[in-house]
Amino acid sequence: MTSDVDLVRNDDELARKAEHAFTEQFGTAPEGVWAAPGRVNVIGEHTDYNDGYVLPVALPHTTRAAVGRRTDGRIALASLQGDGEVVELAIADLAPGRPGGWAGYPAGVVEGLRDRLAGGVSVLVDTDVPVGAGLSSSAALTCSVALALSDLVAPELTRNDLVDLARRSENDFVGAPTGTLDQSASLLCTAGHALFLDTREQRTEQVPLDLATAGLQLLVVDTGTSHTHADGGYGDRRRECEEAAARLGVPALRDVPDVAALAALDDGGDGVLLRRARHIVTENARVLEVVGILRSGEDPRAIGPVLTAGHVSLRDDFQISTVELDACVDAAVAAGAHGARMVGGGFGGSAVLLVDRDRADAVADAVRARFASEGYAAPRTFDVVPAAGARRIA
Ligand code: GLA
Numbered sequence: 001m002t003s004d005v006d007l008v009r010n011d012d013e014l015a016r017k018a019e020h021a022f023t024e025q026f027g028t029a030p031e032g033v034w035a036a037p038g039r040v041n042v043i044g045e046h047t048d049y050n051d052g053y054v055l056p057v058a059l060p061h062t063t064r065a066a067v068g069r070r071t072d073g074r075i076a077l078a079s080l081q082g083d084g085e086v087v088e089l090a091i092a093d094l095a096p097g098r099p100g101g102w103a104g105y106p107a108g109v110v111e112g113l114r115d116r117l118a119g120g121v122s123v124l125v126d127t128d129v130p131v132g133a134g135l136s137s138s139a140a141l142t143c144s145v146a147l148a149l150s151d152l153v154a155p156e157l158t159r160n161d162l163v164d165l166a167r168r169s170e171n172d173f174v175g176a177p178t179g180t181l182d183q184s185a186s187l188l189c190t191a192g193h194a195l196f197l198d199t200r201e202q203r204t205e206q207v208p209l210d211l212a213t214a215g216l217q218l219l220v221v222d223t224g225t226s227h228t229h230a231d232g233g234y235g236d237r238r239r240e241c242e243e244a245a246a247r248l249g250v251p252a253l254r255d256v257p258d259v260a261a262l263a264a265l266d267d268g269g270d271g272v273l274l275r276r277a278r279h280i281v282t283e284n285a286r287v288l289e290v291v292g293i294l295r296s297g298e299d300p301r302a303i304g305p306v307l308t309a310g311h312v313s314l315r316d317d318f319q320i321s322t323v324e325l326d327a328c329v330d331a332a333v334a335a336g337a338h339g340a341r342m343v344g345g346g347f348g349g350s351a352v353l354l355v356d357r358d359r360a361d362a363v364a365d366a367v368r369a370r371f372a373s374e375g376y377a378a379p380r381t382f383d384v385v386p387a388a389g390a391r392r393i394a
Contacts, residue, residue, distance in 0.1 A: 009060050011035060014126070015394035021350040022066035022124040025078050025086065029297050030066035030124070030195040031152060036144035036390035037062045038129035038136045039185030040220055040352050041343050042194050042209075044287040044351050045304075046318060048179025050241050050280045051200040051254035052268065053287035056181060056216075057209060057386035058189035063127035063140035063244050064393065065106070067148040070120035075110055077103045080116040080126040091120055096173050105138050106145040114164045123148075130380070132226035134342070134349025138174075139182035142166035147187070148392045159187050175356075177235050178345075189389040196291050200254060207294050215299050216338075217357045219365055225348035225388025233320060234345050244277040253280040279317040288311050304338025304354045311341035320346025324376050328353075328367050335359070335366030354386075 015033040022030040037058040044054035070076070071280055076088040079102060087103040094111045097104065106123050123145060129137040146166045150157040157165070166183040180199055189195045193206040205301045211217060245253050248265055256262065259281055267273035269331045311329050315321040325342040328351045332340040340353040355363045364381045 018066040033394035035062040048181040051252035056185035065144035108169025134344025136182035143186040275317040307339030333372035
């Protein structure tokens with residue numbers, strides 16, 4: 001059994017559940033229900049805020065937002081995953097950090113459109129995107145609400161505008177200094193494809209990713225160790241990258257052509273900035289290599305070693321892996337995975353493995369056995385078929 005997670009993947013059923021819960025909560029039916037997925041990144045980690053390349057796929061797991069406008073000038077936010085408490089305040093009182101916690105993410109999106117929402121808005125969310133697992137539960141939340149609000153009050157906004165609206169909620173309202181990877185994946189991915197995104201120009205290409213025909217499977221392993229971006233490590237890495245770019249005299253590390261060009265970097269002698277920059281330069285090259293393999297029609301198993309090299313770079317140069325993620329990657333590759341790497345911001349969360357379908361159970365078992373022998377909590381695993389991006393479901 002490679003999948004430990006039960007999922008309802010029927011949009012109609014999920015829409016009815018959210019509509020019903022909204023009506024129970026607010027005493028009136030919502031105007032609609034919108035769904036936005038989490039993502040798993042195939043390759044291209046921490047490149048997004050360096051103007052680089054990424055290659056995510058959307059998960060089948062989504063967050064649903066049931067939304068209805070009000071007339072009393074208030075915002076009310078409810079979640080089926082929370083403790084049942086409704087967060088409510090005047091639209092006029094929205095400010096960065098107010099409200100805090102999970103409610104800050106949708107509130108930040110509302111804040112971005114507050115001129116259009118003077119009458120107020122009620123939002124009820126329901127999700128099956130694993131939270132804190134490096135799978136972009138926060139983008140699923142902001143993007144479901146962003147799409148809902150644009151359909152209701154700002155139809156002129158493009159999907160790229162919504163990427164920006166959702167990112168601003170995280171950056172400016174919640175205070176998490178992310179790039180655009182997660183929001184782009186949630187809003188722009190299409191079923192059966194990976195999204196090749198050049199974050200400098202927000203230029204995209206849908207790259208067909210039919211692993212099943214090749215007898216392959218993408219397996220996600222959620223280590224259950226949590227991460228959060230609003231504090232420490234992520235922001236440090238971002239600042240280090242900006243410092244390295246500044247010392248090299250380039251607008252962003254994206255502009256460094258190759259590793260040889262890093263010889264010009266004065267890293268103060270401790271090697272830290274060199275390591276950070278080397279990860280970004282080699283990671284951008286890995287994204288292009290993987291895209292090249294997938295476009296060429298050659299056996300997609302060839303991307304496996306590139307993924308594993310990406311993990312080594314995140315572990316040794318970017319230094320954001322954990323013992324659990326390293327154990328997962330080691331055990332998976334030893335058990336026959338073609339490639340394996342940690343995904344997302346780091347310091348915990350999930351890994352993605354590329355495995356032959358007929359080896360998937362054996363690889364998942366090997367990872368579980370390694371976790372048990374190391375005394376780590378049992379991981380959750382599920383397989384991923386590239387799913388659709390954000391959409392209206394009712
Ligand atoms: C988090 C951020 C993204 C990106 C990844 C690392 O998911 O939200 O913007 O930087 O980490 O690739």
